[in-house]
Amino acid sequence: MTSETPTSTSAKILYRPVGIVTSILAGVVAGQVFKQVWRRAAPGDSPDAPKALESEYRMRDILIAATIQGAIFAAVKAAVDRGGARAFQRWTGEWPGD
Secondary structure (H helix, E strand, O other), X not given: OOOOOXXXXXXXXXHHHHHHHHHHHHHHHHHHHHHHHHHHHOOOOOOOOOOXXXXXXXXXXXXXXXXXXXXXXXXXXXXXXXXXXXHHHHHHOOOOOO
């Protein structure tokens, strides 16, 4: 366990725009990663994952696609958020969270 100084209010405020941009970036990257994974892993001809309101797919297929998409999104978002926070810390000397 490390003893870090608490994050200042100004660092948290300054990080907000960085956090917003990295979140948008994470969503875009995660969407592209999911499309590539789905194209390679999905059975059948359809290059796109089934959506919840498409009646031609079974519930099982929709839930599998949603689970994979959610896992990829969470992993990419965590990686991008952590990278953004580390870059902010290098630039300012303060960790933006906690």
